[in-house]
Amino acid sequence: MESETQAGPAGAALPLPPMKWDAWGDPALAKELSADVKALLAAALGVTGDAAPGPGADEVLLHPSRLTAEDLKALAAVVGEAHVSAADADRLPRAGGKSTPDLLRRRSREPQDAPDAVVLPGSEDEITALLALCAERRIAVVPFGGGTSVVGGLDPERGGLAAVVSLDLRRFDALLDLDETSGEAVLGAGLTGPAAEALLAERGFELGHYPQSFRFATIGGFAATRSSGQDSAGYGRFDEMVRGLRVVTPAGVLDLGRAPASAAGPDLRELFLGSEGTLGIITAVRVRIHPVPAAKAYEAWSFPDFATGTAALRAVEQQGTGPTVIRLSDEAETMVNLAMTEKIGGEPAVTGCLAVTVFEGTPEQVAARHELTRTALLAAGGTSLGEAPARAWEHGRFNAPYLRDSLLSAGALCETLETATDWRRLSDLRFAVTAALTEALPGALVLCHISHVYPTGASLYFTVVAALGSDPLTQWAGAKRAACDAIAAQGATITHHHAVGADHRPWMTDEVGELGVRILRAVKAELDPAGILNPGKLIP
Numbered sequence: 172m173e174s175e176t177q178a179g180p181a182g183a184a185l186p187l188p189p190m191k192w193d194a195w196g197d198p199a200l201a202k203e204l205s206a207d208v209k210a211l212l213a214a215a216l217g218v219t220g221d222a223a224p225g226p227g228a229d230e231v232l233l234h235p236s237r238l239t240a241e242d243l244k245a246l247a248a249v250v251g252e253a254h255v256s257a258a259d260a261d262r263l264p265r266a267g268g269k270s271t272p273d274l275l276r277r278r279s280r281e282p283q284d285a286p287d288a289v290v291l292p293g294s295e296d297e298i299t300a301l302l303a304l305c306a307e308r309r310i311a312v313v314p315f316g317g318g319t320s321v322v323g324g325l326d327p328e329r330g331g332l333a334a335v336v337s338l339d340l341r342r343f344d345a346l347l348d349l350d351e352t353s354g355e356a357v358l359g360a361g362l363t364g365p366a367a368e369a370l371l372a373e374r375g376f377e378l379g380h381y382p383q384s385f386r387f388a389t390i391g392g393f394a395a396t397r398s399s400g401q402d403s404a405g406y407g408r409f410d411e412m413v414r415g416l417r418v419v420t421p422a423g424v425l426d427l428g429r430a431p432a433s434a435a436g437p438d439l440r441e442l443f444l445g446s447e448g449t450l451g452i453i454t455a456v457r458v459r460i461h462p463v464p465a466a467k468a469y470e471a472w473s474f475p476d477f478a479t480g481t482a483a484l485r486a487v488e489q490q491g492t493g494p495t496v497i498r499l500s501d502e503a504e505t506m507v508n509l510a511m512t513e514k515i516g517g518e519p520a521v522t523g524c525l526a527v528t529v530f531e532g533t534p535e536q537v538a539a540r541h542e543l544t545r546t547a548l549l550a551a552g553g554t555s556l557g558e559a560p561a562r563a564w565e566h567g568r569f570n571a572p573y574l575r576d577s578l579l580s581a582g583a584l585c586e587t588l589e590t591a592t593d594w595r596r597l598s599d600l601r602f603a604v605t606a607a608l609t610e611a612l613p614g615a616l617v618l619c620h621i622s623h624v625y626p627t628g629a630s631l632y633f634t635v636v637a638a639l640g641s642d643p644l645t646q647w648a649g650a651k652r653a654a655c656d657a658i659a660a661q662g663a664t665i666t667h668h669h670a671v672g673a674d675h676r677p678w679m680t681d682e683v684g685e686l687g688v689r690i691l692r693a694v695k696a697e698l699d700p701a702g703i704l705n706p707g708k709l710i711p
């Protein structure tokens with residue numbers, strides 16, 4: 172597990188996010204490209220060289236802070252001197268998220284945008300006072316959780332206001348309650364995935380939310396983006412785990428969700444799940460938890476092609492046989508061993524399409540779920556590959572993002588995008604998005620997998636690798652636009668779990684309609700009349 176305070180740019184006054192400012196994750200875990208990956212890059216993309224190195228943290232140029240000394244004094248009067256900083260070293264690591272465009276922007280030698288200051292409130296009262304102060308002084312507020320957004324959710328947009336601050340929730344890091352009888356816990360919004368799981372594990376419980384960004388993303392971020400983890404088949408998406416929320420808005424504090432189910436009108440929790448910091452600051456989340464599983468089983472499968480594998484996953488989900496993890500790589504992803512991080516680019520370990528299943532629960536539950544799932548997968552044309560490839564997937568499941576950094580440094584652009592639709596339209600969607608990406612990026616490798624399944628449909632997750640052009644930001648923007656247009660044309664969702672942020676905002680009207688947008692704007696006008704909360708995100 173990564174340490175919580177890693178070295179970042181020198182001169183920081185505040186605790187830094189536990190991630191490198193210009194790359195993914197813990198620098199100690201960064202990896203050189205293997206000889207196999209280098210060979211794949213050369214053969215598939217003609218990429219053989221190194222891209223020019225980016226600037227060091229002390230060489231990066233930020234636009235100067237627009238806050239006055241008086242503004243900073245007023246902010247400090249709310250949160251204390253020790254919890255405000257306008258130092259570049261504190262602004263730079265909160266200048267954006269961790270999409271490939273974010274990393275390219277961080278590596279630029281041009282002057283960059285960054286929040287004008289960073290504030291670390293320690294209580295809801297302080298957040299209330301901060302929001303009032305920012306409304307009065309026309310300062311935008313970008314809530315900052317783990318900083319892992321991949322959709323521009325953390326862009327330091329001022330939205331026509333005088334300045335913008337990053338409101339870092341790291342001090343909301345307590346396990347506030349654990350109700351063993353009901354199987355619920357109240358978690359501070361700033362707890363990272365590992366910190367939350369460690370606190371729950373001390374009492375024998377687990378949340379079971381493991382997105383690939385698990386090591387750095389936070390409870391508040393999961394709620395604000397409707398995140399989905401790799402164990403979603405077993406434990407559900409994060410929004411399905413949420414039983415209640417506390418939210419501080421400029422108009423007041425909300426404490427939502429008071430019973431396991433309710434018929435008291437529309438469910439207002441849903442307004443804040445996925446609100447991406449535009450409607451309020453989530454300070455605590457009450458979640459469903461379960462005992463740490465006593466048993467676990469693994470089995471990998473091969474399917475002759477993606478269509479057969481897709482039908483098999485559908486059968487498993489519609490029969491409800493109960494795997495905790497079930498995922499299927501397409502032929503291209505299987506061929507490059509993407510699901511087994513240590514083997515990427517080597518000799519293909521599996522032919523056809525690889526599927527991974529994992530089962531958790533009591534020994535009896537695991538045995539029963541495993542057997543039912545095996546029967547369904549065998550009947551659907553699967554061939555068992557035993558445990559090893561499934562264990563290899565689990566072993567490397569949080570490590571693939573490190574590869575993206577090394578690829579960028581080697582001159583290859585690597586980015587992901589995702590969507591979802593019903594089973595009937597899944598195959599057409601995959602072809603349409605793949606075609607859009609390959610047309611926009613000739614010669615690119617486009618890989619795809621299914622990792623979240625529902626009785627009525629599934630998500631598709633695409634990984635794209637292409638040779639870096641001379642203007643990679645424009646290069647990727649064109650490809651992303653083409654893929655998003657293809658998704659919209661297919662009637663699929665613009666995002667299954669990465670959220671909307673700034674990047675998907677142009678497709679929100681298509682997703683929810685003009686009236687839907689007007690409803691969102693009306694809610695925002697009621698809660699945030701000064702428009703200070705995360706301008707330029709989510710709501711067109």
Ligand SMILES: Cc1cc2nc3c(=O)[nH]c(=O)nc-3n(C[C@H](O)[C@H](O)[C@H](O)COP(=O)(O)OP(=O)(O)OC[C@H]3O[C@@H](n4cnc5c(N)ncnc54)[C@H](O)[C@@H]3O)c2cc1C
Pocket residue numbers: 195268269270313314315316317318319320321324325340360381382383384387388389390391392393394395396397398399400401446447448449451452453454572668669670672705708
């Ligand atoms: C390598 C990589 C892998 C990823 N894998 C997955 C995955 O498997 N599944 C998945 O769902 N996502 C994934 N993501 C996307 C990202 O990790 C999720 O969106 C995550 O939920 C963001 O959490 P965070 O704490 O980092 O939030 P941040 O990135 O800090 O913020 C995300 C958005 O939520 C807002 N926000 C954050 N905290 C709060 C709060 N307390 N109150 C109000 N608004 C808030 C921010 O303003 C921003 O708009 C991945 C990202 C990367 C870089």
